[in-house]
Amino acid sequence: MKELQHLNKYFLKYKGQLIIGILITIVARIFLLFTPRLVKNIFVVVENYKNNLVTSNRTIQSELGEIILYIIGAAIIAGILTFFMRQTLINISRYIEFDLKNEVYQHYQKLSLKFYKNNRTGDLMNRISEDVGRVRMYVGPAIMYSINTVTLFVIALIYMFNEAPSLTLYTIVPLPILSVIIYKLSKEIHKRSTIVQQYLSHLSSSTQESFSGISIIKAYGIEAQTSADFNELSQTSKEKQLSLVRVSSLFFPMMILLIGISNLIVIYVGGLQYINGEIESLGTIAEFIIYVNMLTWPVATVGWVTSIVQQAEASQKRINEFLKITPDITNPTIEPSDITGNIEFKNVHFTYSDTNIEALKGVSFTLEHGKSLAIIGKTGSGKSTILDLIGRLYDIEKGQLLIDNTPIDKLNLTSLRDSIGYVPQDAFLFSDTINNNIKFGKEDATDEEVIQAAKYAQVHKNIIGFNKGYETILGERGITLSGGQKQRISIARAIIKDPKILLLDDSLSAVDTETEEKILNHLNNLSKGKTTIIVSHRVSSAKNADKIIVLDEGKIVQSGSHEALINVDGYYKHLYLKQLSETSNTDNLNS
Numbered sequence: 001m002k003e004l005q006h007l008n009k010y011f012l013k014y015k016g017q018l019i020i021g022i023l024i025t026i027v028a029r030i031f032l033l034f035t036p037r038l039v040k041n042i043f044v045v046v047e048n049y050k051n052n053l054v055t056s057n058r059t060i061q062s063e064l065g066e067i068i069l070y071i072i073g074a075a076i077i078a079g080i081l082t083f084f085m086r087q088t089l090i091n092i093s094r095y096i097e098f099d100l101k102n103e104v105y106q107h108y109q110k111l112s113l114k115f116y117k118n119n120r121t122g123d124l125m126n127r128i129s130e131d132v133g134r135v136r137m138y139v140g141p142a143i144m145y146s147i148n149t150v151t152l153f154v155i156a157l158i159y160m161f162n163e164a165p166s167l168t169l170y171t172i173v174p175l176p177i178l179s180v181i182i183y184k185l186s187k188e189i190h191k192r193s194t195i196v197q198q199y200l201s202h203l204s205s206s207t208q209e210s211f212s213g214i215s216i217i218k219a220y221g222i223e224a225q226t227s228a229d230f231n232e233l234s235q236t237s238k239e240k241q242l243s244l245v246r247v248s249s250l251f252f253p254m255m256i257l258l259i260g261i262s263n264l265i266v267i268y269v270g271g272l273q274y275i276n277g278e279i280e281s282l283g284t285i286a287e288f289i290i291y292v293n294m295l296t297w298p299v300a301t302v303g304w305v306t307s308i309v310q311q312a313e314a315s316q317k318r319i320n321e322f323l324k325i326t327p328d329i330t331n332p333t334i335e336p337s338d339i340t341g342n343i344e345f346k347n348v349h350f351t352y353s354d355t356n357i358e359a360l361k362g363v364s365f366t367l368e369h370g371k372s373l374a375i376i377g378k379t380g381s382g383k384s385t386i387l388d389l390i391g392r393l394y395d396i397e398k399g400q401l402l403i404d405n406t407p408i409d410k411l412n413l414t415s416l417r418d419s420i421g422y423v424p425q426d427a428f429l430f431s432d433t434i435n436n437n438i439k440f441g442k443e444d445a446t447d448e449e450v451i452q453a454a455k456y457a458q459v460h461k462n463i464i465g466f467n468k469g470y471e472t473i474l475g476e477r478g479i480t481l482s483g484g485q486k487q488r489i490s491i492a493r494a495i496i497k498d499p500k501i502l503l504l505d506d507s508l509s510a511v512d513t514e515t516e517e518k519i520l521n522h523l524n525n526l527s528k529g530k531t532t533i534i535v536s537h538r539v540s541s542a543k544n545a546d547k548i549i550v551l552d553e554g555k556i557v558q559s560g561s562h563e564a565l566i567n568v569d570g571y572y573k574h575l576y577l578k579q580l581s582e583t584s585n586t587d588n589l590n591s
C-alpha cells in the first residue's frame, strides 16, 4: 500500500464526498438488512394463525399487508441510497482518475527529450491509460465494496447473533473458505489477463506499425508475410484469451456451489435446532437463508478486492516511477526574459548520454541579432544538435551558450521557446486541418495571416488546389501531403509565429531549387531583425547567409562568407563545385 499513498492527497481533496458516500453506504445497508427480519415476521404471523393464536382473518391480512409494505419501503429506500452510494463513491474515483491523468500528462510535458528517447511511446501511453484505469478500480469499486462488505457484515452479524448464536456460527463457516477460493481465482485471472493484455498490446502495436508502413509493405510485396505474422500473433492471442476464459468461467459456478453449501447448512442445522426447540420459528431459517445470500457476494468481493488492490499497487508503482523523475531541463525563473536574438557559442561541448556520442567538440561562433547563419556539413556532423541546444531541448555539457549575453539556462524557458520558430528536419503535422496546423505557431492568428504565411512558404497554391483548401484534414502525420508540401506547411507554421530566432533544420531538402530560391527570398525579407540559422546540405540554401560555418565531426572546420569560402580549398568549395556541375548537367539535359 506504500505506493498507493500517493493518492492520499486526492482522498483529502474529496474528503467531503467520501464521508457522505460512506454514511450513505452504511444507511443503505441498514435498510437492506430489514428485509430478512421482515420475512421472518411473515412466518411468525402465519405460524400464529396456524397455531390458532390469532383467529381473525382481518388481523392476519392487515399484519401481513403491513409487513409487505415495510419490505417494499425498505427495498425502495435501500435502492435509492445504493444509487447515491454509487454516485458519490464511483464519481470520486472518476474525479481522481481525471486528476491523476492530468498530473501524469503535465509531468510528461515537463520531461526532456532524453526521457522520451529512453522510454517507448507505448509504455508512456500505457501508464497514463491502463495503469491509471487500474488505480481507479482501487479508488472506486474496491473502496466501495470494502465499505459495503464491512458494514453489511457487521450489521448482519449483530442481527444474526441476536437471533440464533449457534446457527450463526455454522452459517458463517463456509464464508472464509469462499473468500480464499475467490482470492486465488482472482489472482489466477489477473495473471492470465495480464498476459492477454500484453498480447493485445503486441497485436495493436504491430498492426499500427504495418498500417503506418503500408507503402513499404506494398512496395516490397510482403503483404502475405505480414498477414502470416499477424495471423500467428492473433492465434497466440486467441489461445491466451481462451485460457483466461477457462479460469474465469469457474468464478460463478464456485460462487453458486458455496452459496448452495451454506444454504444446506442453514436448512440442515436450522431444521435440527427447530425440531429441538432451540429456535422458535421456521421464519428464522428463512431469515438466515436471506442473510447467507446477502453476505456471499460481499465476502466473495473480499478476494476480488484484494486482487484489485494488488494490481492498483503495481500500477501506481509504475506511475510513481515516472512521477519521481525530475525534469533535466527546468525553468530557472518565472520572470519573463526579453529576448533580442544574439547567439554566442563559446567552446561548447555536448555528448548524448544514451549513446555516448560526442556530437559537439568545442564549437564557438557568434551571431548577432538580425543576422543569418548557415551551417553546412556531412551527415552526423552535429548540425541539428546546435539547433537543439539553442532551443534548450538539451543542456550543454561544457563551455558556454549565451543568448543576449546571458547563459541560456538562466533565461526564462517559456520566453526562450516563445521567441524561437523551429522547423525540424522531419516535418511533423498533426491530424487536423491545414489551417490549424499552421496556426499552431500562433493560436490567435487570423485567416489572412495564415494565408500570408502559406504564401511566403510557397504552399498557398497547393493548399487552394485541395477540395477543402485550408480546411483539408491531414491524415496521421500528414500522409496525404508530399514531403515538400509538409516541409513548407511546417515553414509557414514558423513564419506565422514571427519569432526573434528562426531555426530551419534542413527544411528545404524536399523542395526543388526554384521553390527553394523563392522561399529563401521571402525569408530574407521577413527575417529582417530576426536571427536566422539555416542548416542545409545545399550551397544554394547557404550562400546568401551573412555567415557560413562548416562542421565536421562536431568541430567547425571552416567559417566565413560564401565568397570567402569558395575561394579556399575545403569542404565548402568542393560541395559548391559539385552542386554547380550537377545543376549545369540538369540544365543541359533540360535544354
Ligand SMILES: Nc1ncnc2c1ncn2[C@@H]1O[C@H](COP(=O)(O)OP(=O)(O)OP(=O)(O)O)[C@@H](O)[C@H]1O
Residues within 6 Å of the ligand: 117, 352, 354, 355, 357, 358, 359, 377, 378, 379, 380, 381, 382, 383, 384, 385, 386, 425, 506
Ligand atoms: N537524440 C540523440 N541521441 C543520441 N545520439 C544522437 C541523437 N541525435 C543525434 N545523435 C548523434 O549525434 C551526432 C550528431 O547528430 P546530428 O543530428 O546533430 O547531426 P547532423 O549533422 O544534423 O546530421 P544530418 O545532416 O544527418 O541531420 C550523430 O552521430 C548522431 O548519431
